[in-house]
Amino acid sequence: MREMLRQYELVERVKAYDPDADEAMLNRAYVYTVQKHGTQKRASGDPYFSHPVEVAGLMTDLKLDQETIVTALLHDTVEDTLATIDDIQRNFGPDVARLVDGVTKLSKIEQMPENERAAENLRKFLLAMSEDLRVLLVKLADRLHNMRTLHFISKPEKRQRIARETMDIYAPLAERVGMYEYMREMQLLAFEQLEPLAYATITGRLAQIRSEEGGQVDEIAYRMKQVLADAGLQVEVSGREKHPYSIWRKMAERHVNFEQITDIMAFRILTDSEEDCYRALGVLHRNWPMIPGRFKDYISTPKSNGYRSLHTALVYRNSMRAEVQIRTHEMHRTNEFGLAAHWAYKQGGTTPDGQVGWLRDLIEVLDQAQDAEELLENAKLAIYQDRIFAFTPKGALYQLPKGATPVDFAFAVHTDLGAQAVGAKINGRHMPLRTPLANGDVVEIIKGNDSEPQLSWLSFVATAKARASIRRFVRLREREEAIETGEDLYESIIARMPGKVGKKALNAALKRLDMADADTLMHAIGEARISEREVMEALVPGSAAELPDDSFWQAPERRVRIRGLTRGSEFELAECCHPVPGDRIVGIRDGKIVNVHTIDCLTLAKESGEDWIDLSWDPRTDGATGRLKVILYNRPGTLAEMTGIFAANHVNISHLALQSRDERFGHYIVDIEVRDLAHLTRNISALRASDAVAQAERI
Template sequence: MLRQFELIEKVRSYDPTADESLLNRAYVYAMRAHGAQKRASGDPYFAHPIEVAGILTDYRMDTASVVTALLHDVIEDTPTTREEIDQLFGEEVGELVEGVTKLSKLELSSEHLRQAENLRKFILAISRDVRVLMVKLADRLHNMRTLQYIPAVAKRERIARETLDIYAPLARSIGVHRICSELEELAFEHLNPVARDAIGRRLETLRAQQGGAVSLVSGEIATRLETAGIPARVYGREKNPYSIWRKLQRKSIGFSQLSDIYAFRVITDTEDDCYRALGVIHRSWPSVPERFKDFISTPKRNNYRSLHTTVVGPKGMRIEMQIRTESMDQVAEEGVAAHWRYKDKSYGFDLDHQRAAGGRDPLVNLRHLVQVLEHGGDAEELVEHAKLEMFLDQTFVFTPKGQLISLPSGAMPLDFAYALHTDVGDTCIGAKINGELKPLRTPLQNGDVVEVIRAAKPVTPQDWRSLTVTGRARSAIRRHIRQSEREEFIRLGRGSVEQALASAGKDRKDVSLRPALDRFAAASEDDLFEAVGRGRVTPSQLIEAIFPGLKPAEREAAAARRRIEDGKGARLYVRGGGLTPGVTIHFAHCCSPVPGDRIVGILEPESRGLTVHTIDCDRLAEFEDSEELWRDLHWTPEAERNSIARARLTATIRNTPGVLGQVCTLIGEAGGNIVGMRMHQRQQDFCDVELDVDVSDARHLTHIAAALRANPSVETVDRIKN
């Protein structure tokens, strides 16, 4: 444990202006506040915040950060309050300490929710000041170094998993590679000790076999660069066990197939020397195709800059090389911490130095997570999206105007659209990649130029979440779906209420819903309509609340059913066909309704919405005794004019050469689009074919069936409804 004067000397070694009095007071306060508290190892608890502060001095963090490290547990684990911290150490330190403090006193239903709420608060705090993250990473690093003292195996594994899922990726997101790497290794040791030991044994064998070759290659590279007049230092480094494990999992390959267990770094003086060194290396040894990456001209999102290449070097060895300057190497290891320095008689984060090094705002990655929070959603969604944002590597693509957009590897056009703006993503209906119209499921590649094709208003089907990889896009889609779902349930509920009032002989314009609002604790009419639409409140319950004791006569109920069956009193309208249903309106597969069919809706339980059936569907018999579930439906005029719906035909055709092609041609000439085909009961002379066809309405489907029947090789054609 660092003694008081040792800690102060470490800070003063890089910041001569450090406030010694503040550091002394914080050191003594932490010792007194934690008093006789003990850690699982048996050490005094105050040794932990002192060690955390020591870790931060290794990264030359400012005085406020070191003081925050000393005090980071006092609000959580002692009677100390935020107000006391502000009074004794200033508001800056108080805000940082509060940002690091967990929500340990928050009463939540599960450990998973507690983790998510902690993460929610933590992300908001670090989005305002990256020092909160640096303190928390140092805190987690020391906890992981002493994790073996926790007796409960399950607790050790939970902490290690949280470290691997959340904190190591956060460290990577701001470029602090050294902390990220150590956290991953320590977590790996507790989560999968068998795999770690196996990889360790393989590495020991490899060192014995190739240790001399590594030294030989380093010397050969250095000699070539020296001959070319390029000052540089060259050294080899070994991939750590967890990095090897991740690559074995990701690429599904064996240990012997890895080509970059040993890699070499070439550290030069200037950026120009990096490119000159690359030329010397490529002229000396053949390069491996598609293994060159220029992260100097296009830095990673965490400001990492380097040239990567792989060559077939001496003795046929595949050699991975990273070429960078000293400052780039410092940023690669220390990330955002590399930019804290003494300038203009004060010590702090030097934004000018970072920009001069070609870097971006260190919080840009974290702000993506803040946008995930702003879109709402539950705690589990937050954890999922945070992991998505932090784990994935990046791809660089361009807008048609040349703006560079950085996206995770594997991103698709919808991710690109949402990266531009939420409104662009919500209205995206297609994309052109390098001038060609491509499916939205197309993965984007480095250098692609992407143009978003937009609709006039938001259109976001639920299954579009599978066309994204970024947390920002998925959370925005979910938010849009939730909003659309609410609007449709309100529309559905309003129509149901009007239908129920009409069956009771009442006019909606003359009826006050206040009694129902009070009885069902609804804040507004829209909330009440939503509850009815979701099936939480039935129309009869609502009628009873407004008109106690009113019971419609049997003849009125029968008349209501007749109105549904003849379609003359419909108050709800279906907007589209089978391909584009609403969020709450689903088209039954049993009868596949298409515009032009007489339709009826059945309200599904558990807020699943309304299922649309044709009026003659056999399944409706199941709901004969459930009057409350029936909803009268009509197609909207727009749906009847413009929608595309899916219907199923079954045809018996002669088993002769070319007849299937004739059937497909007839359907195409009639304006139908075949989206599915199945053949069964194939005999010597005939076979049955089921065809799923996109049509505009029932009349269009009838026209296609008639065209097929006119072909002499087609015996029968029927529409399948049940």
């Protein structure tokens, strides 16, 4: 570890790139943090103030403005000493006080349970970032220095927790703002703690390769430089083995061992101009075969964090593969330090708007998460960086994660467009909404004015924004539908009771059931969380005992009516997707019969969009058959519990088939008669809540 920066060295560093910096304020901040932290010690035994001084040093490496340097020096004083934000403002001004407060807010929740603490940490972090991105830069430097000294912490579980949080949150955030140097070092240090055996094996194997093969990397780099020089290009070429964590991730993804990884060498070529980047690419491809599918042009279409480079992979010799990045010197600086490069003092602290659009989406997700688990799930989806590019018909570019669908695309364009999506054209062809998008796809969203997001979309969307929006819409709609269903059931209950039931009896029932209002009761009835007998007893104690058991609800014979068919047309509900009222539906004509499918049925992908018939449910339809796949734990009573759940939720089982059974599980296909999609969804939710059920999903 290098010796701690002295006061005059820190000031000299800042003055070297910003001669107009306020030297007196820098000196005051250095002295202030030394005095306030006093005799406090770190786990390493070093004085505590060595940490903020080193974080400030990291900020000078990035040539950041004096307010950021001072914030780095003071970032722990409010949390760990008697200093207050008012003290900071009085001594260093409102801008520094605001930044210090932003970083401090992230650190006051260490005592919370792990998931809650991580979620709350992330929430406050992102909100502070949205106000001033320099908060993020200081926090990333703070986390990087803490990771460098993590091995001094004696408790393994604490090291593991910090390393996991770094891997899950801070390294992806560093990548998201283009600070790849920080990202790689954080991942390497976290990897060492989380997978010590794998870390030791891979780093040892890399060292062995270096000793056995000598200067092979240098040899290839020299040969590339020579070939490019012969073509009239003056470039810098550097080579290295790939990052140990990158190798580990590739081994896990491909399910291979180290010896089967053939592309462990990576090379970087720096040129003087963008034109030279493309010329160098052509020279390399003429001299060595390229590996198909591995070329990416991030110069013409930069990543959302501003990253620009050409990527290719070559077969050098003897099936040896080498990854190559080609970029200008200026691109390289921006790529390694990303957003920080735009906060350098000479830029005046302005940040390109396009680089933080993802952050605004993430802030929107914060308001829609129901709990800590959901927040973390959405945040991880939003900040991981494996991206594809898709276009609107007018040419607007949107970056989405791999696996994204037209639904994700629609929500990326606008929340309202996502909510109203009923179909999509990909490259001019009608395709199901669950179709994964490919790089360069042109996507046109077809919308309906009265449409709403569907619960089934959660099974295939890939973005946090889409997932959070769908859950919010579904929660609101399910509550409204449950209340409406509950009101209908309530009317049928009181119609079968002896005597008239009025408002006075309802108010008394609410008190007996400890419910706040009538909507709460109707919601409980609609979700089958309270039985009809319980409602009767609450309204008029003793009334349910006077009624025979067969007076309670029985599923009626189902009548299905469809709108949008020509006179005389016959229809069948498709066996592949089993649509029920509430699903959006289309028809495919097969002779005289029209097969009715849900809008996102995979079968539709095989049909031309021009053959679709736009259909809708007739309001007089009172239900249909939904098909479920249910996996029960193989122990006595689980089948009875499943059928009991259906009975409690007012459905008839029209078909039950055991597909397979082993020592642990029984796999069943179940057809149930339901009123609508909401009724079907409530039954699935009830199944998933049962200890007898390992898995339940709609087919």
